[in-house]
Amino acid sequence: MFEFKKTTHHLKRRMLIRVVVAGVFAALCFGGLGARLWYLQVVRYEGLAARADQNRIAVVPIPPRRGEIVDRNGVVLARNYRDYTLSITPAYVKQDMEDILNELGQLVYLSANDRRRFFQNLNQSGRYAPILLRNNLNDTEASWFAAHAYKFPGVDLSARWVREYPEGESAAHVLGYVGRISEADLETLEREGRSGNYRGSNIIGKKGIEKTWEETLHGRTGVEEVEVTATGRPVRTLSRIDPVPGSDLVLSLDIGLQKVAEQEFAGRRGALVAIEPSTGDVLAFVSAPSFDPNLFIDGIDVENWRKLNESPDHPLINRPLYGTYPIGSTYKPFVGLAALEMGKRSATERIPDPGFFELGGQRFRNAGSVAYGPTDMHRAIVVSSDTYFYSLGPDIGVNALHDFSQQFGFGQITGIDLDGERRGVLPSTEWKRQAYKKPDQQRWYAGETVSVAVGQGYNAFTLLQLAQATSVLANGGVYMKPHLVSLVENSQAGTLTPTVTEPSHVIPLKPENLEVIRNAMADVMRKGTARRAFAGAPYQAAGKTGTAQVYSLRGAKYKASEIDERLRDHALFMAYAPMENPKIALALIVENSGWGATVAAPVARRVFDYWLAPERQTAGHRPGEAVVAGRAPDSGSVQ
Template identity: 75%
Template sequence: MFEFRKTGHLQRQTVLLRAWVAGLFALVCLLLLAGRLWYLQIERYDTLSARAEQNRITIVPVPPRRGRIIDRNGAVLAQNLRDYTLTVTRAQVQDDIDDVLDRLGELVYLSEGDRRRFMRLYRQSGRYAPVLLRNNLNDIEASWFAVHAYRFPGVNLEARWVRNYPRHESAAHVLGFVGRISEEDQRNLEETGQMGNYRGTSVIGKKGVEKTWEKALHGRTGVEELEVTAGGRPVRELSRTDPVPGSDLELSLDIGLQQLAEAQFSGRRGALVAIEPHTGEVLAFVSSPSFDPNLFVDGIDVESWRKLNESPDHPLINRPLYGTYPIGSTYKPFVGLAALEMGLRSARELVPDPGYFELAGQRFRNAGGAVYGPTDMHRAIVVSSDTYFFSLGAQMDVDALHDFAQQFGFGQITGIDLDGERRGVLPSRAWKRKAYKQREQQHWYQGETVSVAVGQGYNAFTLLQLAQATAVLANDGVYMKPHLVRRIIDPLSGRFNYPVAGPQYTIDLKPDNLRVIREAMVDVVRKGTARRAFDGAPYQAAGKTGTAQVYSLRGAKYRAHSVDERLRDHALFMAYAPVENPQIAVALIVENGGWGASVAAPIARTVFDYWLDPDRTALRRARLQIEREAQGDPAQPAAAPGRPELDPAPVDEGEAPEPAPPPDESLAPGDGALEENP
């Protein structure tokens, strides 16, 4: 009996102990649960709430519409077209990619080129980066795919703005092109703090105006706040900040003049730049041959790239900006003006011209062996007497000529609003010391100044520099910065501003000396080497023909028919018109074209005839008056005071001539100049 009671007591104690343990365990669990709830609801509330909100809300960048580019008359040169594209994101693709492409090809057309380009980019891209499969889908293809989109996870149909250049090859070197944002572009954007403004944007300016004016053209990215499902499907829009479209750019180019000038170079290599002397506005900017910038918008295909890159005519090189040439006798008016300003010769001083000039036992001859007899500066420019300028070069100090010529822009960066401009070579003693490493090659010889004085030797200038120098000469020494963007137009308000106003400086020139050179250039056109090209013109032009050697003759006689076509002389011409009130200045080169008078001057005549047509002139004046009234300023912009310093270090002007340069770059110095006879 006693044992039974003892056993029952122990059992009750065990049950109570178990009950207490179970209750304690339950209490601990409740406390842990309460603590966890307190931690999540109180301590982690802000963080978890934000994460939950992010799961529900997504921020989508809204890229802005890129600004248009138009010519001075409103003709569209670069625009945006609505386009449908198919992109593929690797992380979302569930089937074999080749099978996906095969099935997709039943709905939309996929060429072999599309598939090859896509597969190359697909293998190189990250898992979450969308890769372009096909662009320019028409409305039928886009709607057909949209109906069957559920069958193709990872393949997305998108609407976008795509850049388009309706003029194709015309003015391509001015406009440049846009292309996909590369890793290098991303680094540059991050370094400059602009990456946030490019979220959602896939292209950026790569060349030309598209690149140099990228900030104005791009605009400001907007933001869209969307409520989405757990799978990322949009439910509704919560808020939106609209993007600000890029500014429209009005270029100073006249596309009619541009295309007319380009047509003159059909099948020929060369360059032409036309400038309005009083404003510095570039009216035409030709680099021939050209290319179609539309090829680069979505990435150029291999075949097209190879065709452009391997062409011996180098269509991708911007010749007026990057190609450097000896400019031959077109340099003579500037050398003559330098001699007058330095007091080395008077305009009426006669110099004997027996057909050659002799220095240190070496004879420098006139082109074609011509003999002009006693010649003053006026006649020397009109008939292009090499002997006169050879003798002038023997009297000149090359450094003094350098300092004078650089004021006109020779051997200087003009600062035009395009990328890739070259300085060229305006020779001086300091330049030669830097250009050559061996001490015996660093000495400057007087015979080298003789060649430089006729536009040969070490001279290597861009066509833009020659055109700018011609414009400064026509504008009485007033230096206006050359520029292509005439007005920047706000797309929202329609208001505009001019990026360039007023001269940079004025060269101090004696009016009498300037008149001597101008009258000689007038007679070049009236009765000199360019008389045939300008016969019957209803205006009076002033100009100078030039023919520049591509390689040194070393005393041999030049025969065009006996040398390779790409080694023949370059034909050059520079001019402005009309003389009494210059409205246009032109410089052009036809590579390996031969005589400047017969090849280059007629092109300038065609350009002048178009621009100086009375009806077009009256229309331009009327438009200019309307612009001034709209801006509330009937007067011309005020001139910018002061003169900026020219480059203080002439040793930075260029490199030593290369032994075998390409046809559009610096050419080997010759031992004389060639010029056509009157």
């Protein structure tokens, strides 16, 4: 009996020890769990809560609507429309890319070009960057894919704003185009601290107004916080900051005038710039041949790119801005004005013109070796006497001519709101020292001044510079900066902001000297080299024809029929009208086409006839009037 009790007591004690040990172990476990919970929920709360929100909340950027571009009368030149697109983010695709495209092809049509462009972009983009597969999906295709989207992780259907240029090739070199954001674009945006504003955007201005006014046109990106499931499916919107659409731009350009001028260049190569002298508004800006900017919006295909890039006519080159030319006799009014302003020659002084000018044993001949006899400045401009202006060159001197001409914009960056403007060459002794390395090449020779005085030699100006100089001359020496964007329209604030309101500078010209040059230029139209082109005009214009050599004849006689077409002379013309109250000034060049009087002047006549027509002047609008009165309110952003 005693032994039984002893055994029972021993078992109870062992059980008690076990219970205590188990209790202590359980207490330690719960204590550790509690400590861990306290650590996670109190000590690590802020960090873990943020991480949980990141897993639960997706931050979705909302691209803004790009600003539209209209002409001075409200005609839309660049606009946006909604478009459904399919894009693929490679990092989220779990199967072979070829297989997924084949499966998608059973739901929506994928062309060979869609596939080729996708794989081309795939090799150039990061794994987490969405890559466009197909655009312009219709509502049926979009809804059909949406119903089967769960089968295609990493493939997204979205709506976007798409750029469109309704006028096609017209004014393409002015508008430029948008294109897919490249690595170089991203580097530039990051360097300038603007990359955050391009989250969710896949296009950016590449050329023309689209590029130079990119920041204004782009707007400000919005953002939306969306609660998502573990699989990434959206549940609800938590917060939203709406995007701010880009500002609209009102151009000084008149698309009607632009098309009239472009039609005159059909089948030709050349350029034309027309400016309103009193404001600096660019009314027409032609570069021929042109191209269709719509081809570049989603990436130009190989065939079209080859046609444009390999064309001997170089349609992608902005000729008024980038092409530099000797401007021939169109330079003579400025040389004559320089001589008058410097007192190097009076307007009434006559010099003999035997058909040539001789200097240092070298003869510089008139075109066709025509002799004009005793010639004063008025007659020299009217008949375009080279001999008269040959003789002015050494009298004025190349450096003095350089300093005078640069005030009109020759050889200078005008600052027009387009990218890629070239400075050209306005020669001087200092320019030549810097342009050449060898001492014998750096020396300036007197005969070089003779050539410069008739717009040849080292002279190389853009058509924009010649048009701007003509505009300044028409405006009495008041230099208004040439510009294409006349007004910036902020649809959010309802404001219109002009871009140029004051002169850049004023050239101090004597009125009597201006009168001499203007009267001579008017007689060019009445009885000089442009008389046939302007016969019967209901307005009085003033201008000057010009013909510029493409290469030196070295004394040989010029015969166009015996010379390769692309080596023939350029035809030039500069003019303004009406003479007493100039409303338009222009300069134009028709490449390799011969005489300015027979080829270029008729183009100017048709441009002037359109712009100065009484019915158009009566019905014309000032920039922005039609826009303010007739523009629709902002339609919001695509989500």
